[in-house]
Amino acid sequence: MAGITIAALSTVYPNGVRAVDSLDLEVADGELFALLGPSGCGKTTLLRTIAGLEGASEGVVSIGSRDVTRLQPGERRVAMVFQDYALFPHMTVAENIAYPLRVRGVAKSVQQETAVRTAEGLSLGALLDRRPGQLSGGQQQRAALARAVAASAEVLLLDEPLSNLDARLRLEARTFLKKLQRELELTTVFVTHDQAEALALADRIAVMDAGRIRQLGTPREVFQRPADTFVANFIGSTPMNLVPRDDVVLGVRPEYLAPAAEGLFTGSVSIVENLGVTSLVTLDCGEDQIGYIVPEDSEPSIGAVVTVGAPAARVLRYDKETGLLVR
Ligand SMILES: Nc1ncnc2c1ncn2[C@@H]1O[C@H](COP(=O)(O)OP(=O)(O)O)[C@@H](O)[C@H]1O
Ligand SMILES: [Mg+2]
Numbered sequence: 001m002a003g004i005t006i007a008a009l010s011t012v013y014p015n016g017v018r019a020v021d022s023l024d025l026e027v028a029d030g031e032l033f034a035l036l037g038p039s040g041c042g043k044t045t046l047l048r049t050i051a052g053l054e055g056a057s058e059g060v061v062s063i064g065s066r067d068v069t070r071l072q073p074g075e076r077r078v079a080m081v082f083q084d085y086a087l088f089p090h091m092t093v094a095e096n097i098a099y100p101l102r103v104r105g106v107a108k109s110v111q112q113e114t115a116v117r118t119a120e121g122l123s124l125g126a127l128l129d130r131r132p133g134q135l136s137g138g139q140q141q142r143a144a145l146a147r148a149v150a151a152s153a154e155v156l157l158l159d160e161p162l163s164n165l166d167a168r169l170r171l172e173a174r175t176f177l178k179k180l181q182r183e184l185e186l187t188t189v190f191v192t193h194d195q196a197e198a199l200a201l202a203d204r205i206a207v208m209d210a211g212r213i214r215q216l217g218t219p220r221e222v223f224q225r226p227a228d229t230f231v232a233n234f235i236g237s238t239p240m241n242l243v244p245r246d247d248v249v250l251g252v253r254p255e256y257l258a259p260a261a262e263g264l265f266t267g268s269v270s271i272v273e274n275l276g277v278t279s280l281v282t283l284d285c286g287e288d289q290i291g292y293i294v295p296e297d298s299e300p301s302i303g304a305v306v307t308v309g310a311p312a313a314r315v316l317r318y319d320k321e322t323g324l325l326v327r
Helices: 043-051 093-103 108-121 137-150 167-184 195-201 219-224 229-234
Strands: 004-012 018-027 032-036 058-063 078-081 155-159 187-192 204-209 212-217 241-245 248-252 265-274 278-285 288-295 305-309 316-319
Touching: 004 043, 018 043, 018 058, 018 212, 032 043, 032 195, 043 078, 043 155, 043 187, 078 137, 093 108, 093 137, 108 137, 137 155, 137 167, 167 195, 187 195, 195 219, 204 219, 204 229, 212 219, 212 229, 229 241, 229 248, 229 316, 241 288, 265 288, 278 305
Parallel strands: 032 187, 032 204, 078 155, 155 187
Antiparallel strands: 004 018, 004 058, 204 212, 241 248, 248 316, 265 278, 265 305, 278 288
16 A cells, blocks of 8 residues: 655646646555546646656656656556446456456466455455456446456556446435445555546546646645635535735635625625525626525525525635635
8 A cells, every 4th residue: 555646747748738847746555536627637647647648848757755757557556447447348247247356367266356355345356257348338347447446556556436326326426435434545646637526536636727837735625715716616516705905806606605685795686596405696796796595495585685694604705816825
């Protein structure tokens, strides 16, 4: 078992694209870590550079106390599950799971034992003789995970592991992945563009943009105190209210706003959206549209004039020029 240390790492493609840009990052031993950001921000490239599938242009990647920057992927003791699983279609589930062991020349009996044990841990015990084409998306995903786990790597790298599943299965697989990772205590880095997934799963999150890390913190930290307006916009199921005032931009999450006698914003209700046990209300405040969340059955009527406020600690101020949180 081992953590990952990344120091001043850049990965530049031959066409000049600087997909990872002077990045520093430490992932702790046994941590479940999320790389989160919009499409094209460099998540996959960073993961592939850790795995050794892309060469680092500058900087150092260490796993535990080993500098692996110049090592071949096979020498790094990492297992990577790709976005499209990449199971071998002509092999059974058992053969797929045992493949990394076969390549290493591990005895056949050990290969079989490991495949059975890992498959059972992932509820695939009854499917060992099937081929990938005979599995559902969720089962394929678990088979790919089983293969990575059976490889007995020190580090597990997952690229959008849940993105090919439909919404309900994704929730189940998410819970399952978290439980599995706890049991294995395997240092795991997973890539996602889904902020809800990152918040739900990760011990810590790095929010990426253009090859760099905008903020690194626990889910609670990035949700409650986004370091800049980019992160504020990216994190949260409903967008944060960002309202320019004099020399700052005020940032308040809709979840923290509620009707108040003396509030921050006053406006007339223009839209009410049902979110299930809550509703998102939009207030028309002249130039600004302010969203706030109300419990079910507490929706105001359209046109009503409402004043909303938030606890002082939940009202953030961002620099108008730089977009950075003002401490
Ligand atoms: N093989 C490649 N050659 C050149 N540019 C690439 C290659 N792969 C990715 N890129 C570019 O690098 C940037 C980061 O891509 P990627 O790491 O795939 O982002 P993400 O996984 O966050 O969507 C993008 O601008 C993308 O177009
Ligand atoms: Mg990607």
